[in-house]
Amino acid sequence: MLFTIAWRNVWRQKVRSLVIIGAMVVGLWGLIFAIGFMSGFMDSYLSNALKYEYSHIQVHHPDFKQDQEIKYNIKQGIKKVAEIVTDTNVKAATHRTIVNAMIGSAKASSGVKVLGVDSLLEKEVTSFDQLITDGTYFKSVKRNPLLIGEKLAEKLKVKLRSKIVLTFQNLEGEIVSEAFRVAGIFNAKSPILNETVVMVNFRDINKNLGDKNLVSEIAVYLNDVDKIEESQEAISSILPDYRVEKWDKLAPELSLIVQQSKTNVFILVTIFMTALIFGIINTMLMAVLERIKELGMLMAIGMNRIKVFTMIIIETIFLGLVACPVGLFLGHLTISYFNGNGFDLSDYSQGLEKFGYETVIYPIISGNHYFMLSMGIFITTIVASIYPALKAIKLKPAEALRKI
């Protein structure tokens, strides 16, 4: 009967209960949306960075990171890529030649990083072909095609089919120059890629380096990121003398942003739960204080303090049990809507694009988040009910019965 009394007590002061339930519903709803929005924001940023820039795993010569010179290359790299793709968790893998060069047009020059890629493999790994905003992905120019970012093209004042000269050192340390033509202009999500990277066919650059099979980097894109450790191990066994790194090591800033996002969610949830605790304490304390006589009577006729304590706890949990599903449902509906239609932030597009963010966010929230929030509400209601419940059991029946 404790459950019956507790449940009916919840609805004894309908307005008061509905106010706190409403606060919980709206808070939970907002929290789900905020978490979904942040997750969607981070997810799109992270997936863009992985898809178009880093991929999941990269392999380099152990000294390459310190000094990005072509002498620090991967022996038989092209052959190793073929071995790597035999792993079922590997969606695609490609090899790249990386050369630091000077790029010069008729009007200006600049320092750039030249990526020599296998155009077919590269688009499987980085989907770079989808970033072309003008021209084609290596097709419109027959000899020495080059892809350049919008910002760099602007800086060099070049357009499609413009001639560009790359100057770099070969393996012998000699300065070599080669002319290329702009086949495509891309707009990558990363400002660094847009301003400091050009892409050419690996054969076109390697022929000038003194080793047509030179590979500076192997990039691997996985099917299931959760199995990244296993894949890393498998690749390490294929290339035991080289540095095999996951994305979070390759781009610690990305890892930091992801971690920061998780911390933000934690702070948000903590603020909400703390506010909720005080709201519930207020409601339940009022519920206890206006029932002093009744609680005194219950203890007088033989309800022990554990049962009185439990009754108050159950009553509070019921508040949460009513609010939680409604809040979760509304939150889920909102997330589902915006996940399908997107949340348009194009008014802030300039600022967002500058930092590599999407202008349309698709909020997402995992089942784990729903579970954690439900547990959070459950624990919060229990914590919040302790003080009113203690207040109730400290009553002395004789005194409580005298209250008007």
Next chain:
Amino acid sequence: MKVIEAKNITKVYNADKVPVNALRGVSFSVDKGEFTAIVGPSGCGKSTLLNIVGGLDSPSEGEITIDGKDLSNLKENKLIDFRLNKIGFVFQSYNLIPVLTAKENISLIMELQGLSKKARDDRAMELLKAVGLEGKEHKKPSELSGGQQQRVAVARALASEPSFILADEPTANLDSVSTNNLLDIMAEMNREKGTTFIFSTHDQRVINKARRVIKLDDGLIVSDDNMVLNP
């Protein structure tokens, strides 16, 4: 057979600051089957005495024994159990749980005692019938008159089959008809089932029905007219 034995009970409130002597050495005993009224003016110590007899308060000095058990030796939890099983309470303002029906109010005490649902339901219906509230089992207190609520309270007090029932001014909020009905029910239970009733009251109608009247004044028993034992 003595149900209650009080020896030299004193109760001092606010002992550290301005002491108030609510009871000043009260001794009396109650036998099984008595129908006793404790009377006296406001502030004479009636409610204090009832609280001490009911195990809701402890005496500053003296000894109170219920069914041979000294209450002063019982810890809080044991005392609650003791009240549950040995004492029935009827309060001035009924003190029913407003969210429960009449039957549920009566059943609650039996649930606390651990009786099965069937046993609870059967006894609750039997008691409702005994207090003349058959057919009102699903009514909540707010749907019952004051007299009916107090009859539910009596049924609740009887539900645990206690050694005695303590009723603190049970008719104070009732009109004459309800008062007479209630007194008739309690008198009948006392007569037929031997239930022991102890009232605190100002009400002359209750005093007239009582077979023993203990008069308190200023924390002392000033008279004890036992019409059965001392006719």
